[in-house]
Amino acid sequence: MGLWTRYIALLLVGGLAALAGAGAAAAQTVVGVTATEIKIGNTNPYSGPASAYGTIGKALGAYIKKVNDEGGINGRKINYITYDDGYSPPKTVEMVRRLVEQDQVAFVFQTLGTPTNTAIHKYMNQQKVPHLFVATGATKWNDPKNFPWTMGWQPNYQAEGQIYAKYVLKNVPDAKVGILYQNDDYGKDYVKGFKDGLGDAAKKMIVSEQSYETTDPTIDSQILNLKSSGANVFFNVTIPKFAVQAIKKAHDIGWKPLHLLNSVSSSVGVVLKPAGLEAAKGLLTTYYIQDPTDPQWKNGQPYKDWLAFMKKYYPEGNIDDAFNVYGYSVAQTLVHVLKQCGNDLSRENIMRKAASIKDLTVPMLLPGIKINTSPTDFAPIEQEQLAKFDGERWVLFGEIYGASKK
Amino acid sequence: MDSRAGEAKAAKTGAGQAAAVVAQSHATALATRPVGVTTLLVVLAAAAMLPFFVSGFRLFQFTQVLIYAIALLGLNMLTGYNGQFSLGHGAFYGIGAYTTAIMIDRWDIGYGWTILCAGMVCLVVGFLFGRPALRLEGLYLALATFSLALAVPQIFKYFEHWTGGSQGIVLSKPKAPFGLRLTEDQWLYYLTLAATIVLFVLAWNLLRGRVGRAIVAIRDNHIAAEAMGVNNALYKSVVFGVSAAYTGVAGALSALAIAFVAPDTFDVFLSITLLTGIVIGGFGTVSGAIYGALFIQFVPTWAQDISKAAPWAIFGALLILFMYVMPRGIAGFLHLVWIRLTASAVSREQGR
Numbered sequence: 131m132g133l134w135t136r137y138i139a140l141l142l143v144g145g146l147a148a149l150a151g152a153g154a155a156a157a158q159t160v161v162g163v164t165a166t167e168i169k170i171g172n173t174n175p176y177s178g179p180a181s182a183y184g185t186i187g188k189a190l191g192a193y194i195k196k197v198n199d200e201g202g203i204n205g206r207k208i209n210y211i212t213y214d215d216g217y218s219p220p221k222t223v224e225m226v227r228r229l230v231e232q233d234q235v236a237f238v239f240q241t242l243g244t245p246t247n248t249a250i251h252k253y254m255n256q257q258k259v260p261h262l263f264v265a266t267g268a269t270k271w272n273d274p275k276n277f278p279w280t281m282g283w284q285p286n287y288q289a290e291g292q293i294y295a296k297y298v299l300k301n302v303p304d305a306k307v308g309i310l311y312q313n314d315d316y317g318k319d320y321v322k323g324f325k326d327g328l329g330d331a332a333k334k335m336i337v338s339e340q341s342y343e344t345t346d347p348t349i350d351s352q353i354l355n356l357k358s359s360g361a362n363v364f365f366n367v368t369i370p371k372f373a374v375q376a377i378k379k380a381h382d383i384g385w386k387p388l389h390l391l392n393s394v395s396s397s398v399g400v401v402l403k404p405a406g407l408e409a410a411k412g413l414l415t416t417y418y419i420q421d422p423t424d425p426q427w428k429n430g431q432p433y434k435d436w437l438a439f440m441k442k443y444y445p446e447g448n449i450d451d452a453f454n455v456y457g458y459s460v461a462q463t464l465v466h467v468l469k470q471c472g473n474d475l476s477r478e479n480i481m482r483k484a485a486s487i488k489d490l491t492v493p494m495l496l497p498g499i500k501i502n503t504s505p506t507d508f509a510p511i512e513q514e515q516l517a518k519f520d521g522e523r524w525v526l527f528g529e530i531y532g533a534s535k536k
Numbered sequence: 537m538d539s540r541a542g543e544a545k546a547a548k549t550g551a552g553q554a555a556a557v558v559a560q561s562h563a564t565a566l567a568t569r570p571v572g573v574t575t576l577l578v579v580l581a582a583a584a585m586l587p588f589f590v591s592g593f594r595l596f597q598f599t600q601v602l603i604y605a606i607a608l609l610g611l612n613m614l615t616g617y618n619g620q621f622s623l624g625h626g627a628f629y630g631i632g633a634y635t636t637a638i639m640i641d642r643w644d645i646g647y648g649w650t651i652l653c654a655g656m657v658c659l660v661v662g663f664l665f666g667r668p669a670l671r672l673e674g675l676y677l678a679l680a681t682f683s684l685a686l687a688v689p690q691i692f693k694y695f696e697h698w699t700g701g702s703q704g705i706v707l708s709k710p711k712a713p714f715g716l717r718l719t720e721d722q723w724l725y726y727l728t729l730a731a732t733i734v735l736f737v738l739a740w741n742l743l744r745g746r747v748g749r750a751i752v753a754i755r756d757n758h759i760a761a762e763a764m765g766v767n768n769a770l771y772k773s774v775v776f777g778v779s780a781a782y783t784g785v786a787g788a789l790s791a792l793a794i795a796f797v798a799p800d801t802f803d804v805f806l807s808i809t810l811l812t813g814i815v816i817g818g819f820g821t822v823s824g825a826i827y828g829a830l831f832i833q834f835v836p837t838w839a840q841d842i843s844k845a846a847p848w849a850i851f852g853a854l855l856i857l858f859m860y861v862m863p864r865g866i867a868g869f870l871h872l873v874w875i876r877l878t879a880s881a882v883s884r885e886q887g888r
Contacts, residue, residue, distance in 0.1 A: 231593035
């Protein structure tokens with residue numbers, strides 16, 4: 131027993147001594163920046179169920195290589211560190227902590243996914259590390275008051291909802307709107323944006339709201355309800371699986387409203403073909419980025435530049451994949467911010483410059499769309515154009531619509 | 537395993553020498569006990585001091601190792617000791633995590649209680665699942681538990697009012713109590729370490745005595761066990777419950793450590809990862825849970841550092857290599873090394 135007590139005493143003494151010394155924090159200087167380098171971090175799902183998105187992380191890396199080959203930014207090369215999180219929030223937390231605490235990056239950029247970013251949202255803001263241009267459409271990234279270190283990039287669901295509302299107000303004066311939405315944050319975001327966009331007219335115009343759960347087997351009864359409500363405009367806020375059902379069912383029962391399909395489900399291959407191209411004719415959706423398969427862009431300089439970039443820096447990437455256009459465009463936005471920072475690459479200044487983008491044009495966005503941010507507006511892209519499905523492809527038409535700034 | 541190796545040796549060398557061999561292995565056990573205790577205490581002391589020598593990020597990783605170790609120990613009781621295969625322990629991990637998250641988020645209950653409740657909920661769910669699963673053997677049980685792993689994430693999404701649906705639930709990390717000057721990471725580590733020690737001691741006590749022998753007997757030959765008076769049905773469902781409870785506690789701790797739960801975290805891949813952990817760590821051993829946890833925590837990341845292009849191919853190759861070099865897991869391998877070392881030390885002392 132003597133041996134035991136001695137061990138335990140030793141443990142206790144050691145523990146107490148260590149406790150007393152704890153709590154010391156290192157002083158912060160400009161983390162992740164030297165005279166020749168700026169270190170930035172990223173996570174992407176290179177493996178797992180969402181690995182189709184992984185090409186975004188690779189396209190970002192390819193564009194940064196191009197920037198470095200051309201001399202970097204203000205004499206600094208960008209050291210881009212990207213880790214696989216498999217779209218699993220615990221892995222994202224681990225990898226982002228590794229980036230911030232071990233690799234000591236200046237900031238984290240374009241982390242992908244809504245649940246994954248939710249898991250690190252608080253952490254980034256507690257650590258006061260910029261969490262820039264996250265790759266998700268949720269509206270919560272635009273909350274500068276509570277989360278001053280996090281910023282989105284693509285149009286969020288509310289902004290898109292507002293844009294459909296503006297179109298309806300302008301073009302369908304006698305609109306009676308039926309809404310089908312997924313009963314979660316994503317669906318409610320769209321509906322909120324849509325109602326905000328309609329403003330006072332919302333009460334009068336919306337005649338029926340139907341929701342579904344992702345676990346529902348079908349949404350047939352919701353579609354029947356919407357038809358019998360007499361709606362002549364159908365705002366369809368569904369994920370691909372249910373979008374297919376909704377388009378098919380509406381066609382089968384002979385309901386022919388003005389059908390607004392959220393861009394989440396605008397894929398021709400995944401949604402419209404399975405639903406039937408005939409049934410999908412006349413659908414409307416929104417676009418903000420040039421679709422690389424759309425022939426109208428092929429002769430433009432932006433597309434040619436992008437293609438040259440893909441050939442040289444990311445030859446294994448798929449040139450039909452819009453995600454590669456997306457990654458290219460986000461990287462260009464980032465380069466703009468870093469150039470604006472000049473030699474002051476402190477985290478505060480990076481955030482300041484990211485929050486003061488004025489009318490930035492990014493070549494592969496649709497012509498006329500401009501990026502704007504301010505200290506109270508952390509939603510960079512809030513403009514989109516509508517497109518109509520002609521039975522074969524989406525055809526852009528009309529003006530660029532903008533969500534109203536708050 | 538000691539005695540089995542001894543028996544094999546005895547059969548080879550002839551019955552006459554058997555007694556001598558048994559006597560020697562007794563001598564080895566006696567001579568090495570202080571060494572074993574010392575090793576254990578050194579490891580414990582190192583674990584207790586760790587927070588003051590590593591960064592917050594590393595500490596977070598080691599907290600995850602401990603959490604995995606608890607889950608692996610639970611699974612090992614069921615699969616390694618009792619011979620019931622589970623491809624669905626990720627589901628219990630998830631149920632534990634959600635129990636904690638919902639209790640904190642909805643009712644603002646102290647996180648310490650929620651860990652206990654997570655264990656209790658999983659004990660009951662595991663026991664109830666174990667009852668009908670009694671009729672299923674081997675592969676069929678594996679399939680039944682697999683279906684559990686598939687179903688549970690969707691069930692979490694379905695009860696959106698409670699679980700927050702696919703958006704999950706965001707929590708805050710618990711702060712150190714009693715005015716201790718510990719960071720959140722350090723406190724979580726100690727909390728997890730304490731839970732790990734308690735649960736390991738309990739498991740060790742359970743498995744080495746009469747109950748443990750009955751559990752193993754059911755695995756080795758359930759008819760013989762029944763004939764010896766072991767209540768197979770009861771034992772199997774209780775082991776299922778206890779195993780689920782361990783995994784549930786691990787899930788609860790992980791919810792606190794990550795401070796976020798989302799349904800798709802607890803997918804089939806997690807269940808398979810846990811199974812990988814017990815096989816690599818050492819099937820049917822207590823210490824194997826720690827080695828397995830170290831493996832599933834660190835090796836995938838190393839694989840990623842070795843090759844960005846094909847980390848899972850590297851991981852797969854490592855798995856095969858481990859299986860080839862250490863067919864009885866890391867625990868079995870270390871045990872073998874230990875026996876070789878101590879046996880030669882003892883025979884030197886005895887002047888043979």
